[in-house]
Amino acid sequence: MELNEYLEKHFNHTVDNYEFTVDEMNELITLIKGDKASKAFTEKGIKILECMKENNEKYLNIFNSKTLGELLFMTPRSVSGSMKKLISDGYVEKVGTNPVSYGLTDEGKNIEFDKR
Numbered sequence: 001m002e003l004n005e006y007l008e009k010h011f012n013h014t015v016d017n018y019e020f021t022v023d024e025m026n027e028l029i030t031l032i033k034g035d036k037a038s039k040a041f042t043e044k045g046i047k048i049l050e051c052m053k054e055n056n057e058k059y060l061n062i063f064n065s066k067t068l069g070e071l072l073f074m075t076p077r078s079v080s081g082s083m084k085k086l087i088s089d090g091y092v093e094k095v096g097t098n099p100v101s102y103g104l105t106d107e108g109k110n111i112e113f114d115k116r
Helices: 003-011 022-033 043-054 065-072 076-088 106-110
Strands: 092-097 100-104
Touching: 043 065, 043 076, 043 092, 043 100, 043 106, 065 076, 076 092, 076 100, 100 106
Parallel strands: none
Antiparallel strands: 092 100
16 A cells, blocks of 8 residues: 555544554554665664674674674774664674674675675
């Protein structure tokens, strides 16, 4: 369904106290954002993924924020902040807890970025 059709269907009415269901609201959000909006990459996210891919064998796919920060000239806090989105999008997973360690998922290992 197109965004305009959706809005017509749900806003062209006379009910004063109309309420959205959760599914209707999620559908509206998806239509507004577009299908790929939730998996958009930040510049830091791209740098982290590329670094993890390039150093995967050397570190046996186990990275912590401090190591990645040193490799990328970023603070560990900045790395761990970017990791939250990469984990929720399915590119990285937590593999250890003390210190918190990360590894690439199969999707993270296979992602390719345009180098232009």
